[in-house]
């Protein structure tokens with residue numbers, strides 16, 4: 102009988118996708134990892150709804166708009182071990198630079214002015230509303246594992262995933278750095 106494989110997901114919130122590019126930088130090691138897990142959700146898959154009963158989720162990016170807020174709450178509720186990877190998810194980093202301005206309206210005014218098509222498009226109900234402040238993930242939901250780096254290296258991501266798939270807690274002493 103086939104062994105049940107851990108269900109793994111990745112999530113892309115307010116980030117530049119560089120952390121997912123670092124994940125892809127595992128190159129051929131991805132093939133070996135893929136045979137040991139079921140990748141059930143992520144920007145690399147065409148799956149619309151975050152599934153139930155996910156064992157491990159890696160989250161890139163900070164919480165910057167109302168969609169991110171709803172998504173990360175759903176992800177947390179459906180995930181056993183939630184890991185944030187990359188400085189944006191861990192601390193806000195580049196995504197949170199706009200926090201020096203006084204809220205979402207101030208940011209939109211600086212970018213688009215008081216009117217015009219850009220400003221109207223940003224306020225379209227179909228576009229997720231910006232939060233007044235960008236938040237690191239742990240300020241919204243509980244986080245089990247923090248993997249800083251901009252981006253975290255492919256080696257670190259590979260090590261952590263390998264350990265988790267083997268049922269061990271990764272020993273991160275001396276392996277972590279910001280930037």
Ligand code: SF4
Pocket residue numbers: 115116117118119120161162186187188189190194195250251252253
């Ligand atoms: S941590 Fe760096 S690489 Fe990752 S999403 Fe943020 S800016 Fe991009």
